[in-house]
Amino acid sequence: xxxxxxxxxxxxxxxxxxxxxxxxxxxxxxxxxxxxxxxxxxxxxxxxxxxxxxxxxxxxxxxxxxxxxxxxxxxxxxxxxxxxxxxxxxxxxxxxxxxxxxxxxxxxxxxxxxxxxxxxxxxxxxxxxxxxxxxxxxxxxxxxxxxxxxxxxxxxxxxxxxxxxxxxxxxxxxxxxxxxxxxxxxxxxxxxxxxxxxxxxxxxxxxxxxxxxxxxxxxxxxxxxxxxxxxxxxxxxxxxxxxxxxxxxxxxxxxxxxxxxxxxxxxxxxxxxxxxxxxxxxxxxxxxxxxxxxxxxxxxxxxxxxxxxxxxxxxxxxxxxxxxxxxxxxxxxxxxxxxxxxxxxxxxxxxxxxxxxxxxxxxxxxxxxxxxxxxxxxxxxxxxxxxx
Amino acid sequence: xxxxxxxxxxxxxxxxxxxxxxxxxxxxxxxxxxxxxxxxxxxxxxxxxxxxxxxxxxxxxxxxxxxxxxxxxxxxxxxxxxxxxxxxxxxxxxxxxxxxxxxxxxxxxxxxxxxxxxxxxxxxxxxxxxxxxxxxxxxxxxxxxxxxxxxxxxxxxxxxxxxxxxxxxxxxxxxxxxxxxxxxxxxxxxxxxxxxxxxxxxxxxxxxxxxxxxxxxxxxxxxxxxxxxxxxxxxxxxxxx
Amino acid sequence: xxxxxxxxxxxxxxxxxxxxxxxxxxxxxxxxxxxxxxxxxxxxxxxxxxxxxxxxxxxxxxxxxxxxxxxxxxxxxxxxxxxxxxxxxxxxxxxxxxxxxxxxxxxxxxxxxxxxxxxxxxxxxxxxxxxxxxxxxxxxxxxxxxxxxxxxxxxxxxxxxxxxxxxxxxxxxxxxxxxxxxxxxxxxxxxxxxxxxxxxxxxxxxxxxxxxxxxxxxxxxxxxxxxxxxxxxxxxxxxxxxxxxxxxxxxxxxxxxxxxxxxxxxxxxxxxxxxxxxxxxxxxxxxxxxxxxxxxxxxxxxxxxxxxxxxxxxxxxxxxxxxxxxx
Numbered sequence: 001x002x003x004x005x006x007x008x009x010x011x012x013x014x015x016x017x018x019x020x021x022x023x024x025x026x027x028x029x030x031x032x033x034x035x036x037x038x039x040x041x042x043x044x045x046x047x048x049x050x051x052x053x054x055x056x057x058x059x060x061x062x063x064x065x066x067x068x069x070x071x072x073x074x075x076x077x078x079x080x081x082x083x084x085x086x087x088x089x090x091x092x093x094x095x096x097x098x099x100x101x102x103x104x105x106x107x108x109x110x111x112x113x114x115x116x117x118x119x120x121x122x123x124x125x126x127x128x129x130x131x132x133x134x135x136x137x138x139x140x141x142x143x144x145x146x147x148x149x150x151x152x153x154x155x156x157x158x159x160x161x162x163x164x165x166x167x168x169x170x171x172x173x174x175x176x177x178x179x180x181x182x183x184x185x186x187x188x189x190x191x192x193x194x195x196x197x198x199x200x201x202x203x204x205x206x207x208x209x210x211x212x213x214x215x216x217x218x219x220x221x222x223x224x225x226x227x228x229x230x231x232x233x234x235x236x237x238x239x240x241x242x243x244x245x246x247x248x249x250x251x252x253x254x255x256x257x258x259x260x261x262x263x264x265x266x267x268x269x270x271x272x273x274x275x276x277x278x279x280x281x282x283x284x285x286x287x288x289x290x291x292x293x294x295x296x297x298x299x300x301x302x303x304x305x306x307x308x309x310x311x312x313x314x315x316x317x318x319x320x321x322x323x324x325x326x327x328x329x330x331x332x333x334x335x336x337x338x339x340x341x342x343x344x345x346x347x348x349x350x351x352x353x354x355x356x357x358x359x360x361x362x363x364x365x366x367x368x369x370x371x372x373x374x375x376x377x378x379x380x381x382x383x384x385x386x387x388x
Numbered sequence: 389x390x391x392x393x394x395x396x397x398x399x400x401x402x403x404x405x406x407x408x409x410x411x412x413x414x415x416x417x418x419x420x421x422x423x424x425x426x427x428x429x430x431x432x433x434x435x436x437x438x439x440x441x442x443x444x445x446x447x448x449x450x451x452x453x454x455x456x457x458x459x460x461x462x463x464x465x466x467x468x469x470x471x472x473x474x475x476x477x478x479x480x481x482x483x484x485x486x487x488x489x490x491x492x493x494x495x496x497x498x499x500x501x502x503x504x505x506x507x508x509x510x511x512x513x514x515x516x517x518x519x520x521x522x523x524x525x526x527x528x529x530x531x532x533x534x535x536x537x538x539x540x541x542x543x544x545x546x547x548x549x550x551x552x553x554x555x556x557x558x559x560x561x562x563x564x565x566x567x568x569x570x571x572x573x574x575x576x577x578x579x580x581x582x583x584x585x586x587x588x589x590x591x592x593x594x595x596x597x598x599x600x601x602x603x604x605x606x607x608x609x610x611x612x613x614x615x616x617x618x619x620x621x622x623x624x625x626x627x628x629x
Numbered sequence: 630x631x632x633x634x635x636x637x638x639x640x641x642x643x644x645x646x647x648x649x650x651x652x653x654x655x656x657x658x659x660x661x662x663x664x665x666x667x668x669x670x671x672x673x674x675x676x677x678x679x680x681x682x683x684x685x686x687x688x689x690x691x692x693x694x695x696x697x698x699x700x701x702x703x704x705x706x707x708x709x710x711x712x713x714x715x716x717x718x719x720x721x722x723x724x725x726x727x728x729x730x731x732x733x734x735x736x737x738x739x740x741x742x743x744x745x746x747x748x749x750x751x752x753x754x755x756x757x758x759x760x761x762x763x764x765x766x767x768x769x770x771x772x773x774x775x776x777x778x779x780x781x782x783x784x785x786x787x788x789x790x791x792x793x794x795x796x797x798x799x800x801x802x803x804x805x806x807x808x809x810x811x812x813x814x815x816x817x818x819x820x821x822x823x824x825x826x827x828x829x830x831x832x833x834x835x836x837x838x839x840x841x842x843x844x845x846x847x848x849x850x851x852x853x854x855x856x857x858x859x860x861x862x863x864x865x866x867x868x869x870x871x872x873x874x875x876x877x878x879x880x881x882x883x884x885x886x887x888x889x890x891x892x893x894x895x896x897x898x899x900x901x902x903x904x905x906x907x908x909x910x911x912x913x914x915x916x917x918x919x920x921x922x923x924x925x926x927x928x929x930x931x932x933x934x935x936x937x938x939x940x941x942x943x944x945x946x947x948x949x950x951x952x953x954x955x956x
Binding site: 421422439440441442454496500502503531532533534535536537538539540575576577613616617619620621622623624625626627628 | 649652653655665666667668669684686688693695696698699711712713714715739743744745816817906907908909945949
């Protein structure tokens with residue numbers, strides 16, 4: 001309630017009139033045409049299943065996580081999907097801290113309906129043990145900056161993060177076949193979610209003058225417009241959800257016209273999301289290769305041992321053997337090292353530094369590595385210099 | 389599951405384009421300024437309107453129009469499984485918002501500046517189409533409270549099951565997981581104010597289903613109009629000159 | 630439809646139905662199309678320069694109702710008169726209601742309208758009846774005159790679109806004591822010349838507030854005393870009742886005879902019966918109901934019985950038809 005009011009109060013009367021009058025001549029405040037989208041850019045985080053979408057000035061971040069839970073009684077064979085929205089006052093002063101407000105709930109529901117009711121995600125593939133264990137997928141959507149049209153941005157962010165999310169593989173074991181074994185990502189490659197289609201939300205704004213329709217309204221246009229319709233469609237032209245919550249009345253033929261427009265836009269956006277995801281996946285695959293090659297190179301170059309010897313003269317050889325043990329495993333085991341001896345940790349750091357060096361200027365450095373923060377750059381530089 | 393039999397009858401014996409029986413009653417809450425009960429088959433909803441009255445929270449006062457508030461709730465006994473539902477869950481928050489914005493679109497709020505109108509709707513029996521029933525009940529209650537409105541708002545839902553468009557889904561049909569389109573119209577202006585849709589449906593079929601729901605809205609509008617007219621006449625006759 | 634909420638048996642139902650039919654036939658509504666609902670077009674016979682009044686709007690050149698009610702035409706003005714709605718203040722209306730807030734220099738009253746009304750300190754007679762400037766001391770003593778929760782009676786001085794100002798510039802206005810406040814729908818109270826009534830027979834005062842509140846209380850003569858003899862009572866200390874120590878004399882003054890109390894209840898119930906039946910509330914109709922209840926030898930609490938209600942309805946129909954014949 002307050003959110004809505006705060007939005008209205010901020011615009012002055014002449015600003016409102018200017019926006020409407022400019023629209024009459026098919027001009028928008030930011031220079032777009034009435035049916036143009038703002039610039040869309042999708043970035044992916046270091047972890048699987050996180051995406052940041054920037055639509056004009058609007059920035060939304062989405063993060064997907066999964067957890068093993070007991071399924072609902074009425075759907076024993078289906079995984080669950082839940083969406084949480086966070087409207088922090090950081091993004092817009094009119095958002096209230098604490099409990100999600102009306103608009104946060106509505107946004108969550110629109111995305112939820114679009115994804116769930118249209119069965120975009122194959123929830124049955126998320127089942128591990130019928131009526132006992134299923135994956136619960138949780139999407140957290142954070143609004144980082146509100147410059148209008150949060151719904152579309154949030155929906156794209158949710159889709160992008162779902163597409164890049166990987167869940168660990170599970171298998172049944174034990175004597176009765178009821179034991180669930182979760183394979184860590186190092187042992188078996190995590191699995192992507194199965195998405196049948198991508199429901200893309202497209203938002204229209206309507207104004208008191210019935211002939212005005214805009215696509216992707218900005219913050220200021222949102223304050224002026226008297227009606228809003230969000231249509232969620234996929235690229236095949238199936239309508240997955242529509243939300244037009246009251247407000248100004250619109251003729252039915254205009255709605256149908258809007259849906260057709262939305263279909264075209266949904267196709268464009270789907271292509272953009274897919275492009276971005278594909279790029280990300282390629283990069284990811286490349287990194288994988290690099291990581292493997294670099295770990296092999298550690299063995300070959302042998303600098304580690306020497307460096308380790310310099311730093312920790314007493315137990316150079318021992319550490320080396322220890323390192324050999326560690327090699328097939330991955331970062332998780334570094335934890336153990338941390339617990340056992342600080343000297344070894346230092347060596348590991350060295351090791352990493354050298355890896356980085358041998359692996360070339362790879363972007364994976366520091367990625368997925370709990371130690372990246374505590375690597376002292378001076379320490380790293382020292383051995384490099386010595387090499388040269 | 390078969391929702392439409394080969395003879396063209398639905399589970400409750402209706403034809404695909406047939407609405408459930410509707411019944412409306414005005415004046416069911418004596419303290420309220422306006423109130424109504426609206427029934428669509430087994431769905432039963434009560435609505436009460438208070439206002440226009442002094443704004444309770446001064447900071448929410450709007451200087452050029454009335455503040456409209458709406459609270460939707462579902463009685464614990466309204467569904468088959470009787471359980472305590474947390475107040476203000478996501479679904480009811482959303483429906484409250486939707487009802488509020490739908491009613492706000494037709495109330496002439498600028499005639500009542502700096503005042504507040506409260507709409508309370510409660511579902512007494514839920515059998516599908518509660519959203520539509522709530523909007524219809526709210527319209528009746530607002531009209532009964534003598535609040536000036538641009539037009540009546542009426543709402544009706546329609547679905548698409550077994551490749552047949554069905555009007556006014558009941559609970560079983562609603563929970564079949566098929567498409568569900570809820571439409572709210574302003575019958576005189578012939579405009580759509582509320583449109584909500586779930587599940588997957590191609591655009592051209594959606595148009596048909598929407599058309600069907602709109603027809604349903606118009607039928608409800610005629611009924612509501614009759615009820616209101618009869619009510620006005622009765623009050624006037626009894627009051628005398 | 631807003632039904633009459635009564636548990637009637639079959640014969641009573643039939644009788645009531647008959648009454649309603651006669652009422653319908655006598656109704657002054659000329660034809661059926663004068664009652665409209667929201668979004669009905671009002672036919673104006675293509676007259677030019679029709680003035681669109683309350684409850685109407687323009688839609689593609691048509692005059693369209695925005696309210697449910699009766700279409701009224703005064704020369705070129707067309708407006709819709711609503712039945713059930715909140716009270717709409719008009720200048721000079723007599724209203725009764727409770728004080729909700731004692732603010733600076735004014736009291737705020739909830740008069741069943743879209744806004745609270747203001748009663749300025751300067752717009753009311755002081756208890757001592759002397760005309761003078763209101764001082765800061767008066768402002769501090771406002772609570773001694775009316776407190777939150779006091780029921781008072783006042784007149785609408787000015788009802789501009791937003792602020793509603795009241796005045797109480799006569800001794801007949803002011804705090805109401807020893808009686809009952811009844812709530813009825815505002816449309817049942819018609820604006821008349823006289824809203825203060827004194828039922829001499831029963832020693833009961835009856836005030837029909839235009840905002841749908843009816844006061845039935847003990848007859849108070851004292852109000853005029855102050856005007857007649859302001860010199861004696863010019864000392865404000867005497868008049869302002871001290872909350873803690875109510876003098877014996879005052880107790881005696883506040884005492885209401887049991888008989889009077891009974892009459893107050895009877896009159897109040899008469900108003901309630903009329904309100905449930907949805908008949909206009911006037912002095913005559915109330916008197917008639919009271920007389921009817923006395924002649925039927927009914928106890929006060931039996932006045933809500935269905936039988937009596939039907940009886941009242943029949944009587945009302947009779948009265949209306951006879952008054953129509955006279956005309």
